[in-house]
Amino acid sequence: MKIVVTVKLVPDTNAAKRIDPATKRLVRTGLETVLNPFDEYAIEAALQLKERLGSDTTVTIFTMAPETGKETIRKALAMGADDAVMLSDAGLEGSDVWATSYAMAQALKKTGFDLILAGGLSDDGNTGGVPGALAEYIGVPALTNVRKIEEAGDGKIRAQRETDSGYQVVTGPLPALVTVTMAVGEPRYASLKGIMGAKKKTIATTSLADLGLERAVGTDGAKTEVIDISAPKPREKARVVEAPDGATGARAIFDFLREKKLI
Amino acid sequence: MQHVIVFVEQKAGQTRKVTYELATEARKIADVLGGKAHAVVLGAGAAQLAEQLKAYPLDVVHVSEDGDVDKYFLDPIVDYMESVARSVGPSLILVPNTMLGRDVAGRLVGRLEAGLTSDVTDYRFEGGKAIGVAPKLQGSTITACGFKNTDYGISTVRPNAFSAKAGGSGAQIVAVDKPAGKTYALLIENEVEEATGEMGLEEAPVVVSGGRGLGGPEPFTTLLKPLADALGGAVGASRAAADAGWVPYSLQIGQTGKIVSPQLYIAVGISGAIQHKVGMQTAGTIVAINRDGTVPIGEFADLVVVGDL
Ligand SMILES: Cc1cc2nc3c(=O)[nH]c(=O)nc-3n(C[C@H](O)[C@H](O)[C@H](O)COP(=O)(O)OP(=O)(O)OC[C@H]3O[C@@H](n4cnc5c(N)ncnc54)[C@H](O)[C@@H]3O)c2cc1C
Ligand SMILES: Nc1ncnc2c1ncn2[C@@H]1O[C@H](COP(=O)(O)O)[C@@H](O)[C@H]1O
Numbered sequence: 269m270k271i272v273v274t275v276k277l278v279p280d281t282n283a284a285k286r287i288d289p290a291t292k293r294l295v296r297t298g299l300e301t302v303l304n305p306f307d308e309y310a311i312e313a314a315l316q317l318k319e320r321l322g323s324d325t326t327v328t329i330f331t332m333a334p335e336t337g338k339e340t341i342r343k344a345l346a347m348g349a350d351d352a353v354m355l356s357d358a359g360l361e362g363s364d365v366w367a368t369s370y371a372m373a374q375a376l377k378k379t380g381f382d383l384i385l386a387g388g389l390s391d392d393g394n395t396g397g398v399p400g401a402l403a404e405y406i407g408v409p410a411l412t413n414v415r416k417i418e419e420a421g422d423g424k425i426r427a428q429r430e431t432d433s434g435y436q437v438v439t440g441p442l443p444a445l446v447t448v449t450m451a452v453g454e455p456r457y458a459s460l461k462g463i464m465g466a467k468k469k470t471i472a473t474t475s476l477a478d479l480g481l482e483r484a485v486g487t488d489g490a491k492t493e494v495i496d497i498s499a500p501k502p503r504e505k506a507r508v509v510e511a512p513d514g515a516t517g518a519r520a521i522f523d524f525l526r527e528k529k530l531i
Numbered sequence: 532m533q534h535v536i537v538f539v540e541q542k543a544g545q546t547r548k549v550t551y552e553l554a555t556e557a558r559k560i561a562d563v564l565g566g567k568a569h570a571v572v573l574g575a576g577a578a579q580l581a582e583q584l585k586a587y588p589l590d591v592v593h594v595s596e597d598g599d600v601d602k603y604f605l606d607p608i609v610d611y612m613e614s615v616a617r618s619v620g621p622s623l624i625l626v627p628n629t630m631l632g633r634d635v636a637g638r639l640v641g642r643l644e645a646g647l648t649s650d651v652t653d654y655r656f657e658g659g660k661a662i663g664v665a666p667k668l669q670g671s672t673i674t675a676c677g678f679k680n681t682d683y684g685i686s687t688v689r690p691n692a693f694s695a696k697a698g699g700s701g702a703q704i705v706a707v708d709k710p711a712g713k714t715y716a717l718l719i720e721n722e723v724e725e726a727t728g729e730m731g732l733e734e735a736p737v738v739v740s741g742g743r744g745l746g747g748p749e750p751f752t753t754l755l756k757p758l759a760d761a762l763g764g765a766v767g768a769s770r771a772a773a774d775a776g777w778v779p780y781s782l783q784i785g786q787t788g789k790i791v792s793p794q795l796y797i798a799v800g801i802s803g804a805i806q807h808k809v810g811m812q813t814a815g816t817i818v819a820i821n822r823d824g825t826v827p828i829g830e831f832a833d834l835v836v837v838g839d840l
Contacts, residue, residue: 400637491646
């Protein structure tokens with residue numbers, strides 16, 4: 269079985285970020301690029317499946333990102349993925365959810381797969397829209413918020429998907445796209461052997477010219493545009509109350525809520 | 532984009548408060564755009580819920596009680612939404628920013644070749660267009676985003692961001708035909724309820740959340756639940772608490788959990804990591820209880836009570 273994991277490269281979560289007022293895009297210079305933390309869980313789910321299904325199962329990392337992201341992709345290979353495909357092209361800059369999904373879909377059709385695993389949400393885009401739109405363009409079922417893949421193979425998948433109040437067991441055909449939740453298990457660390465091995469693994473690149481898209485992507489093709497950006501209203505500094513015992517603490521909260529007319 | 536269509540999330544005739552918020556906002560947007568306000572209600576219980584929606588200022592409520600909606604995962608909903616959107620014409624589609632809402636939105640981006648603005652907390656109008664305002668980049672920036680190159684725009688809208696107001700002269704209720712020639716691939720074999728009452732976490736006016744500092748599952752029931760009940764609110768949790776198995780993941784608040792915007796948020800034994808912050812920082816008032824006065828949550832709370840639990 270061929271598993272492809274879609275991994276976004278994002279600026280380090282904990283770093284302070286700003287949008288360039290001129291281009292209205294995130295300033296990426298000076299920000300360390302990391303694997304979208306959520307997508308590491310998708311990689312973990314893929315590697316678990318590979319362990320279960322045996323050696324004729326392969327895991328390919330797919331990303332749409334500038335070529336400068338190659339070294340970050342090696343981290344995914346060091347975790348145990350077999351190879352990677354990068355869709356890189358200056359013409360993709362400024363792509364929104366629609367343009368990203370549309371371009372990625374055409375590239376993924378070329379890559380081929382039995383199962384696509386994706387994260388649920390990207391750290392920077394934060395829309396969660398890409399996997400669903402991607403599934404539409406590729407023409408495969410989209411099974412979302414999966415916490416456990418019970419079975420996958422022989423053209424069938426059976427999985428538990430999280431709901432607001434519990435979970436559902438859902439069955440469907442392969443090929444399919446699956447988004448995972450963090451309940452699939454903590455992403456593994458790369459071993460030293462993994463890191464060494466990753467250096468020799470293939471990272472193939474494709475560009476827009478290879479895809480022959482029918483529609484414009486990037487800033488021109490995007491279906492959304494940022495009109496303006498602003499800073500949020502700063503919150504007032506917190507009032508701090510030392511509470512040596514529970515009664516003092518409870519009193520402080522009660523008085524504060526009274527004052528705010530919340531009780 | 533002229534009309535507005537609200538996707539109504541519902542189960543057996545029960546919906547979320549956000550539905551009424553969206554119905555109210557849909558009217559306002561439709562009036563500015565010069566179009567009509569529609570809503571779509573699907574699945575068992577839809578007809579009954581549609582009657583209730585008549586109390587809100589919508590023009591048309593599209594209804595189907597098709598059993599496939601509850602039998603198969605998502606695809607029937609996407610087909611019905613597409614069908615209504617195409618018959619209504621160029622429109623802005625409002626869906627709640629919930630687990631299901633985000634799923635619906637993503638699929639419709641592909642199906643309708645649409646733009647998506649996510650986690651909208653306000654709308655602004657310029658040149659007859661609706662522009663969604665949303666916090667981005669972990670809340671560090673407020674972005675105003677509009678649509679272009681498309682007939683359809685989709686917004687996931689944060690619950691509790693808009694107020695609900697009944698009114699209007701009673702929407703017309705119309706039955707939607709079953710989209711023809713469709714087969715559904717994802718069969719829901721069974722459904723397991725692990726926790727009850729959490730449908731309301733996103734819309735609760737007060738959320739009392741617990742983190743690793745609680746030290747175990749007991750304080751959730753002995754301390755947090757009674758407090759939440761007394762304040763008319765719901766119980767939430769940090770990921771650390773959910774990971775520890777003290778509460779189900781459905782209570783987790785944050786980037787990879789629920790995004791809440793209550794009037795009052797009380798964080799007990801939660802440090803306020805960035806991934807937690809993005810899920811609750813737009814709360815009206817934030818109270819933190821923590822034994823350490825220097826934790827990150829102190830930077831965005833209104834009151835910090837420093838004490839051992
Ligand atoms: C991709 C990704 C997504 C994530 N998504 C989320 C998310 O959606 N939601 C989320 O919450 N987290 C999320 N996290 C995890 C997040 O980074 C933090 O690890 C988590 O929020 C910490 O939870 P906590 O505040 O309960 O625990 P801690 O950070 O350990 O904080 C516990 C707090 O309790 C206090 N405390 C301890 N004992 C006592 C006591 N006796 N009395 C009073 N105070 C006490 C401590 O001082 C401390 O401040 C995510 C992480 C990643 C990598
Ligand atoms: N540029 C990208 N390259 C690869 N995967 C992506 C990209 N953008 C989004 N994804 C996938 O889609 C998921 C949701 O992202 P988003 O819709 O941006 O919140 C991520 O967790 C990734 O799996």
